[in-house]
Amino acid sequence: MAAKKSRSKATGQPSGGAASVHVSSPVEELLLAALERGGDSFETGRYLVTFKEGAAEEGLRSLGAQGMRVADTRDFEGQAATLENVGGADAVVFPEIGVALIGGAAAQERAMVAGAEIAVDSPIESIDPEYFVFAANDYGWYPEGGFAQASEGGSGEHLRSAARILEAIAREVYGVRQPQLEVEEEAAVLGATWGLTACRVPPSVRSGAGIKVAVLDTGMDLGHPDFAGRPIVSQTFVGQPVQDLHSHGTHCIGTACGPKAPAGNTPRYGIGHQSSIFVGKVLSNSGSSVGGSVLAGMNWAVANRCQVISMSLEGPGGPVPAFTAAGQAALNNGLLMIAAAGNRSSPTGQPANSPTIMSVASLDQNLRPSSFSNFGKIDIAGPGRDVFSSVPRPTRYGTKSGTSMAAPHVAGCAALWAQTSPNLRGVALWQRLRATARRLSFPASRVGAGLVQAP
């Protein structure tokens, strides 16, 4: 009896890190609490509650009814509430935008955490973690032959000072200097590839953390410096080591899962920078499948419950029943298979032509369908012409074109969407990707629902 009591008490207690996070906590305290919580999440520990349209007042009252001390920005001159001057409030409401910011402890005590079930008649639309925001980079795309220099000035200074704060805290907490903090590296980012910019990846706060992305291809350069320290699971199905001696697989993985801030002058080219990478080598170093290697790779990715399974491979012919069954098995398990439509300016090949597998067409930089891109059964489109990404050492980076490059853009964005909600899996994830795609003035048989967009 006593044991039961103490257990229920323990589960009712918010974790130490979150408990110390108040609405009025200065950013240094938030960063310190984040470091104490561990991991590499950029969540602040506070939560943003978005109210349904027109329901902000009702929402404000509901927070008060739950015993929260609520500060209203209308009580401040010019609604310029700074979060440090709201004192002991549990929540600050921003009625103009229908959003409330709630301290970690206050939210957890009331089970108002991200992903919580919300009643249909609640004034609350969604509850999401608040993230640290670092000054935005200048995201442009860069013409061939080099990358523009980042502009000096305010935003870079902010990043560097944020990095200094983090370093100082790390020294205090760990008693050591941690020279490679992520935000410090971010200060060196010189923008992003045209494809990431077109998919609105750079402004997204999502990272693909907690999402397993399988890339079935020619393997990967497992020693590529841009992936040092990343969780990587790999398996070969072609009788050769996973190490990629072709380059195609390393390029596709780069787009879907590459880093947020590659070293030096390299622009950002990767989308799900905190996703777990599952490398299935189903194509040999000469670029060919071997026997049933593609089916074996699909089976492996489903067995590992990879929420996103990217396949930049295509063969001619009509739908293959086995691929359709594999796609259905994935959907039944809440997983999504995404495949390149193919590059023969002809009807979509297999496996993308299976109705259970998402088919991806290629776009040029002017957002027109690429001349080579297959057509017919197309579900969505992604950047596929002149795509810059990782290739095996010693070259490290290179540009490739094809629907093979478009598919990992969709896979990376799928990982970001999957991170936003545990309900966005399988068919729901497929529908969300299509519903949020940027509409293009071309027939669906060329571009499907349009250009994939990050959340």
Add this chain to the structure above:
Amino acid sequence: MSESKKWVVTMSGDRSLSEVEQDLTGAGFVVDQVLNEIGIITGTASEDVADDLRAISGVADVSPEPPPINIGPPDAPVS
């Protein structure tokens, strides 16, 4: 007797994979891979045997193994 070929057998999901595998083997199918997550068994048999497999309960489809997929060399203009 016709020449042996590679086949891909897709399950309907009505029976357990191991039961169907036994029936396939009993009909003369030489099993290569059992892919239990996606309900697929690959293997080798003659055309005649493959025809017989289609009548086995729990089998949705028997198709020749698809031709190899080839993405071309590393320096292919498109891939």
